[in-house]
Amino acid sequence: MSTSNQQAGQSVDQSTHFEVERFLVKEARALDEERFHDWLDGMLTKDITYQLPTQEVRYRRDTKVLGNSQTTYLYNDNFGMLSMRVARLDTGIVWAEDPRVRNRRIISNIDAHWSDVDGEVEVRSAFILFRSRMQRDQATHYGIRMDRLRKEEGQWKLASRVITLDQRVVLDKNIHCFF
């Protein structure tokens, strides 16, 4: 897996692009349908990194890091942490998710390139996530995701994801939903 890839940076071929796109659509559907174990066990590599850093509002010219405040990640999970989140949802006593929250993911602008690691694909996709809860509680999140996909036993799996959420102030009471 660590061999360097001579095609690095080049767009993937049409058939690979089709597979990648199907993977992302199926992933979004699994999450929409709360099939979290299908997601964990069938769509993620065991060494996955899953990150969502906060956005800072800064002047373009000013990049100084203040004090010890390098980055704050809303998600900075490995497979174990993602499993723990799913295990919590499985307890049946997550009051904030009962009645259920309806999450609808729209995935678009998919752009896939061969990564520098042989067999891995780098995929940039845009997302909109609509959340509906109770009677008229609505939240919308949007941004981009930078993914690395890897084929394991003939199946594409997500090996890393960095989510960029565009809002500085997250306009929601929580984002305990997967992007």
Place this chain on the structure above:
Amino acid sequence: MKPINKLVQQEGAIQDRAIFWDEDIYQKEMEEIFARCWLFLTHESIIPDEGDYQATTMGEDSVVVARQKDGSIKAFVNSCTHRGNAVCFSDGGNAKAFTCPYHGWVFGMDGSLVDVPLEEQAYHNEIDKNALHLKKVRVESYKGFVFGTFDEDAPSLKDYLGGMAWYMDSFMDAPGGCELIGPPMKSILDCNWKNPTENFIGDGYHVGWAHASALEIAGGPLAAAKGNAVYDAETSGLQVTVPEGHGFGIIWEAAAALHAGPVYDAYQKWLDERSPLIREKMDEHREKFYRGHWDAAIFPNCSFLYGTNTFKMWQPRGPHSIEVFTWTLVEKEMPQELKQMIHADNMLTFGTAGILESDDGENMEQCTQSNRGYSTRQGTLYIGMGQGHEYLDPELPGLVSKGWINEAPQRGMYRRWAEFMEGKPWSELSTTAQLEQKK
């Protein structure tokens, strides 16, 4: 608006629901509480160098707090004295000056007006720049935690903190002190600002129930509290309320208890190593407080969990909405690796995507939103748990209650709320010093 003694009754145990909903009460809070109290702005560690600054709010007033050339910290209102435009649009950073994007007035990092375009040609050199200083905020720090007030008559920050300072020294005054890690997360809740403050100040009662799912899967020493299965009021902890309105609950020997695995091990090792230093520098009480887990609030809208190490401001945005700012609290002398582990754990538990934070949000919102109903709003709410069982301890400041599940700190917060809302001058507001005289 009803008289204050009708809005809060029985020493804080009964509140009229209108205080969580009515616009006129909210505006009165802005005047009597947010324009008078010391409000948390930032931590000195976030703005260490000249020109470093943070933008925040005091109530709904936008302010900038900045490190000065002489090392001091000043704060000012983020609104140009010409036409009112904001002069700073960023979260923070490092700057030499702020230039208003409307007409180009330039303000120094101390808020002084230093340059006006066409000063000679258009103003005939007659503009009094000294008089056009950005509105000043009074600033003081306690152990590196920077607060501001708009009230020149307010007592010192230390006096404002009252007996709470003695308790907070347990960690704020640990060798090397504390720091906050950011950038802060920011999110919204459609609730009144008092709902989360009262939750943090003393609501141990909700932990075993609201957070049952998280306690079940997180494991660790606090898991036994799930569903209130295990609780011993005599030995488990304390609750403290001080007359200044601040308060906290503590679970003994549980500072690291919401961390798990290697983070728990590393943090517990740190606590074990450092505890003797706390005892040496302060006393055995503070060593015990240093090793416990706190849910706490500094009146009116600053809250923290020492141990889990989440540090929050509930910024009011109207009577039914807040912005939540969340930093991570760590000791400065902790190894950087431990700081980052605690920072990550804070996000996992009490971040915007946190497994405990999401339990609270819905509760906060519905506690406020139910008061939308006119007839509902005519009623009152009750926090009388343990009332009458508070006591004066010869060695501990404030009023103390046994066990970490109680509602004494919430009552203390509403008692203080009523004192401010009655418009009392500082000389007539209760203090820890007065209470100490009763011992």
